[in-house]
Amino acid sequence: MSKKLVKAIADMQEESALKQVNQMMADKVEPAVIMDDAMEAMEIVGQRFEDGTYFLPELMLAGEMMNQITEQVKPEMAKTPVTEPKGKILIGTVAGDIHDIGKNIVSFMLEVNRFEVLDLGVDVPPDKFLEAIREFKPQVVALSGFLTLAFDAMKETIEAIQGAGLRDEVKIMIGGGQVNEEINKYAGADAYGKDAMAGVTLAKKWIVAK
Amino acid sequence: MSAERTKIIACSLVIEEIVPYLPSGMDCQTLDSELHVNTDVLRRSLQEAIDASTSSAEIILLGYGLCSQAVVGLQANGCTLVIPKVDDCIALFLGSEEAYKAQFKVAPGTYYLTKSWIESGRSIFDEYNILVDRYGESRALSLMRNFLKHYTRLALINTGRHELEFCRDYCLRTADRFGLRYEEIPGSSSLFERIVQGPHDNDFVIVQPNEIVTFRDFK
Numbered sequence A: 001m002s003k004k005l006v007k008a009i010a011d012m013q014e015e016s017a018l019k020q021v022n023q024m025m026a027d028k029v030e031p032a033v034i035m036d037d038a039m040e041a042m043e044i045v046g047q048r049f050e051d052g053t054y055f056l057p058e059l060m061l062a063g064e065m066m067n068q069i070t071e072q073v074k075p076e077m078a079k080t081p082v083t084e085p086k087g088k089i090l091i092g093t094v095a096g097d098i099h100d101i102g103k104n105i106v107s108f109m110l111e112v113n114r115f116e117v118l119d120l121g122v123d124v125p126p127d128k129f130l131e132a133i134r135e136f137k138p139q140v141v142a143l144s145g146f147l148t149l150a151f152d153a154m155k156e157t158i159e160a161i162q163g164a165g166l167r168d169e170v171k172i173m174i175g176g177g178q179v180n181e182e183i184n185k186y187a188g189a190d191a192y193g194k195d196a197m198a199g200v201t202l203a204k205k206w207i208v209a210k
Numbered sequence B: 001m002s003a004e005r006t007k008i009i010a011c012s013l014v015i016e017e018i019v020p021y022l023p024s025g026m027d028c029q030t031l032d033s034e035l036h037v038n039t040d041v042l043r044r045s046l047q048e049a050i051d052a053s054t055s056s057a058e059i060i061l062l063g064y065g066l067c068s069q070a071v072v073g074l075q076a077n078g079c080t081l082v083i084p085k086v087d088d089c090i091a092l093f094l095g096s097e098e099a100y101k102a103q104f105k106v107a108p109g110t111y112y113l114t115k116s117w118i119e120s121g122r123s124i125f126d127e128y129n130i131l132v133d134r135y136g137e138s139r140a141l142s143l144m145r146n147f148l149k150h151y152t153r154l155a156l157i158n159t160g161r162h163e164l165e166f167c168r169d170y171c172l173r174t175a176d177r178f179g180l181r182y183e184e185i186p187g188s189s190s191l192f193e194r195i196v197q198g199p200h201d202n203d204f205v206i207v208q209p210n211e212i213v214t215f216r217d218f219k
């Protein structure tokens, strides 16, 4: 598989990227493969942002390209015969935090990998998570947060889940920005993921194991 | 705390708030706010600045917060490190971590600006101009609106020390352009004053000589 798509996104060639996605879809390339390329490109964008080659505008454009590619790929996914969804995952950015670029990528990668995902959006208070756990009955809860202040909200959310007697019903993963093992312990989650693929790997491991 | 044996290393975005309280004789070093773009780079720069100061100082004060954990892992050879116990500079401008948390309850979708942020030319609204240059006005506006879709408020923090007329104009115009509600919120100089003059009470992380700064120190 050529890496034209990776290069187009990473180099901010929006038109060429979208054309490439169309071409790949016409060639019956699997959505998961297309998204893998898009993810690889996002990683390059992230690196270029951190080393100062790119600025916020590129991050915006990349986020926008991801959205558009998602929109293009989604209908195709709906068409391909679905094997039983692998399991249910509840995801959201915790209270006080409204960063959602990273969470959206995780959410979409989980969908591409055939999980049923309920995305509660941003600034989600603990109560909303509780309500959704009761109704949607996910096996996995995924919390995203980019502000260090959000690490407190993650902790509070997990404590609320514990307090409601639901902690044993779900596995909890966290991620976003500076989340690491220390934060994982602080928040009381089961594991953290450094990127969307790590999230998918965790979900696969947990849901098969259940 | 003897001023001569104390040094402050502060971010360029907060230094002008600290300077009015700087005791005479205290050494002061400013680091570029741009270093924040990469947490590892900021951590390395802070460590270098600390290492270059340990022979002449006994106490090193940092005009920073947890700053995406950039301060986690820092260590001062033979010196005590003092850091305000806040997440980032917005809490510094507001005067306390509690005030910051209270603002989050009011409106989490708030973009905070201060005089120094506006003057630095590095807020997201400056980057908007780069977008316009590259992609034209209408595409830029739609990208930006999308980016800011969860935002409701643009808040200008007034620490009470500056003439803010041009900042207000700037914020009002900016809020209007991007469909945000403008609000001026009161800040405070309390942490800026206490970092250099003490007392270093519970609002500060105090790291003993040769100890390493940890995330837990802040929580």
Ligand code: B12
Pocket (backbone or CB within 6 Å): A042, A046, A059, A096, A097, A098, A099, A100, A101, A102, A103, A105, A106, A142, A143, A144, A145, A146, A147, A148, A149, A173, A174, A175, A176, A177, A192, A193, A194, A195, A196, A197, A198, A199, B036, B037, B038, B067, B068, B069, B087, B088, B090, B108, B109, B110, B111, B112, B113, B124, B147, B148
């Ligand atoms: C883009 C951005 C914004 C955008 C957000 C747009 C949006 N719709 O999301 C805007 C400009 C609006 C914004 C606003 C603010 N921001 Co901001 N922002 C960033 C920035 C530059 C990039 C974050 C990002 O989206 N990266 C792109 C993603 C794709 O990268 P990624 O992390 O690699 O993503 C992967 C992982 O995180 C992981 N992942 C994510 N979630 C999860 C969840 C699970 C379960 C798993 C397994 C994995 C996982 O998977 C992702 C995909 O692989 C960071 C700096 C940085 N370098 O990170 C600051 C940063 C996070 N922001 C910061 C700040 C301070 C703010 C503001 C307070 C600024 C202000 N002056 O008002 C506001 C706060 C708003 C709020 N209440 O949340 C600080 C946080 C400091 C702190 N206190 O911790 C940072 C670190 C910048 C800095 N160095 O100072 N921000």
